[in-house]
Amino acid sequence: MTPEIPAPVRSRKAQIDHTATALFRARGFAATSMRELATKLGLEAGSLYSHIKSKEEILHRVCFGLAEAFFSAFAEATANAQAPLATQLRQAIEAHVRVLTQDSAASAVFLHEWRHLSEPARTEFLALRDRYEAGFRTLITRGTATGELHTPDAAFAALTLLASLNWLPSWYRPDGKLAPEDIAHRLAEQLLNGIRNSQ
Amino acid sequence: MTPEIPAPVRSRKAQIDHTATALFRARGFAATSMRELATKLGLEAGSLYSHIKSKEEILHRVCFGLAEAFFSAFAEATANAQAPLATQLRQAIEAHVRVLTQDSAASAVFLHEWRHLSEPARTEFLALRDRYEAGFRTLITRGTATGELHTPDAAFAALTLLASLNWLPSWYRPDGKLAPEDIAHRLAEQLLNGIRNSQ
DNA sequence: CCTACCGATCGGTAGG
DNA sequence: CCTACCGATCGGTAGG
Numbered sequence: 001m002t003p004e005i006p007a008p009v010r011s012r013k014a015q016i017d018h019t020a021t022a023l024f025r026a027r028g029f030a031a032t033s034m035r036e037l038a039t040k041l042g043l044e045a046g047s048l049y050s051h052i053k054s055k056e057e058i059l060h061r062v063c064f065g066l067a068e069a070f071f072s073a074f075a076e077a078t079a080n081a082q083a084p085l086a087t088q089l090r091q092a093i094e095a096h097v098r099v100l101t102q103d104s105a106a107s108a109v110f111l112h113e114w115r116h117l118s119e120p121a122r123t124e125f126l127a128l129r130d131r132y133e134a135g136f137r138t139l140i141t142r143g144t145a146t147g148e149l150h151t152p153d154a155a156f157a158a159l160t161l162l163a164s165l166n167w168l169p170s171w172y173r174p175d176g177k178l179a180p181e182d183i184a185h186r187l188a189e190q191l192l193n194g195i196r197n198s199q
Numbered sequence: 200m201t202p203e204i205p206a207p208v209r210s211r212k213a214q215i216d217h218t219a220t221a222l223f224r225a226r227g228f229a230a231t232s233m234r235e236l237a238t239k240l241g242l243e244a245g246s247l248y249s250h251i252k253s254k255e256e257i258l259h260r261v262c263f264g265l266a267e268a269f270f271s272a273f274a275e276a277t278a279n280a281q282a283p284l285a286t287q288l289r290q291a292i293e294a295h296v297r298v299l300t301q302d303s304a305a306s307a308v309f310l311h312e313w314r315h316l317s318e319p320a321r322t323e324f325l326a327l328r329d330r331y332e333a334g335f336r337t338l339i340t341r342g343t344a345t346g347e348l349h350t351p352d353a354a355f356a357a358l359t360l361l362a363s364l365n366w367l368p369s370w371y372r373p374d375g376k377l378a379p380e381d382i383a384h385r386l387a388e389q390l391l392n393g394i395r396n397s398q
Numbered sequence: 399c400c401t402a403c404c405g406a407t408c409g410g411t412a413g414g
Numbered sequence: 415c416c417t418a419c420c421g422a423t424c425g426g427t428a429g430g
Contacts, residue, residue, distance in 0.1 A: 026314075027229075027314075028227055028228075028229055028314070028315070029227075029230075030226075030227055030229035030230035031228075031229035031315065033407080033408065033409085034408080034409060034410080035407085035408085035409095043415070043416090044415070044416055044417080045409085045410085046410075046411075046412095046415080046416070046417080046418090046419095047415045047416065048410095049409095049410065049411075050415065054409080054410080055409065055410090112311065115225075115226075115227070116227070116230065151389070152385070153385065156385060156389075157389065159366070159370060160363040160366070160386065160389060160390075161363075162366075163362055163363045163364075163365070163366030163367075164359040164360075164362045164363045164366075165362075166362070166366065167358070167359070167361075167362030167363075167365065167366070168362075171358060178355075186351070186352065186355060187359065190350070190355075190356065190359060190393050190394070191359075191393065193392065193393045193394075194389050194390065194392045194393030195389070195392075232423080232424065232425085233424080233425060233426080234423085234424085234425095242399070242400090243399075243400055243401080244424095244425085244426085245399085245400070245401080245402090245403095245426075245427075245428095246399045246400065247426095248425090248426065248427075249399065253425080253426080254425065254426090
């Protein structure tokens with residue numbers, strides 16, 4: 001018999017994270033009360049603390065969990081270093097969109113609520129985010145060097161590219177007419193157009 | 200002698216709005232306390248209420264004030280209905296960026312804190328925002344009809360275009376190396392590239 | 399514009 | 415996981 005990690009505990013914690021994420025997104029971290037969260041889960045407020053240590057712990061887990069998801073999606077998308085840089089960039093865009101649409105509530109929290117992290121988590125988080133943006137910046141810079149891409153300012157292009165993508169959680173609806181893969185494809189197409197070398 | 204609107208009153212209220220806007224942006228509306236705001240202004244918390252009626256009143260004024268600024272900038276940019284649609288769109292983009300950079304704190308509050316408005320203000324605000332987005336959508340739709348622009352989905356293009364622009368307040372620094380007009384110009388250039396008909 | 403204060407609500411804990 | 419509760423802090427008010 002293999003020992004099992006007690007399933008109910010894990011699942012309760014996951015439930016808390018999931019419900020809290022939806023509330024953090026809808027009302028913001030500061031405006032979400034632990035009592036409201038408890039009520040949504042059918043618990044009393046005090047009972048939450050048998051599963052978690054603090055309100056911020058939930059936020060921490062959501063923000064850093066998403067960071068990890070973005071990094072691993074990016075790594076996979078650019079795994080083939082021999083591929084044309086336009087292809088790598090397209091795949092990175094599509095991978096980013098896939099993470100965003102897979103859990104748009106968590107993504108919205110990742111994008112907007114991180115500032116409620118206290119130090120040193122906040123600084124660590126910003127460093128991760130900068131590193132992720134640098135990945136896109138590097139692809140664009142290298143694509144410009146090889147002549148595949150064309151832009152007067154790679155950093156600027158990377159910033160606006162991620163901006164377009166990161167607005168997605170604020171309008172994406174899982175039951176909308178566009179499937180995640182369609183959205184990913186169109187965004188990649190349109191954004192690459194803006195910086196592709198047409199000569 | 201012409202009667203004067205008592206200047207100190209107006210200016211105190213404007214000071215409160217201005218300082219509150221900076222705090223709302225930095226910490227979020229819910230996490231900003233009236234005591235913190237009062238301290239920054241050299242007042243006691245209770246004294247704020249000789250100038251304002253409630254915390255939300257400030258948020259209301261900021262959100263709806265910015266909405267007005269965006270609308271009038273857009274109207275001016277598209278005043279010449281005979282101009283090519285690509286030109287009108289470029290001017291609308293530049294006008295939008297100008298509003299964003301002129302008061303990036305207020306813009307950030309406009310973009311992210313409106314959800315703390317209570318009803319019916321919240322619904323009114325969203326209606327205004329939708330109407331503004333529709334302005335861009337219409338320009339793109341008409342530009343596509345005349346053949347000046349090219350995109351498979353005007354609504355989608357409008358959404359991503361505004362997304363790129365609206366990320367600006369989160370990275371724009373008034374003392375950065377790019378002047379507002381440079382930013383406006385580059386953004387317009389890059390974003391129009393993505394949807395311009397190159398045939 | 400201040401002092402003094404209100405009721406409500408917050409995140410979190412002790413003990414079971 | 416609940417009951418009962420803690421100290422702290424919240425937005426806002428009365429009276430001057």
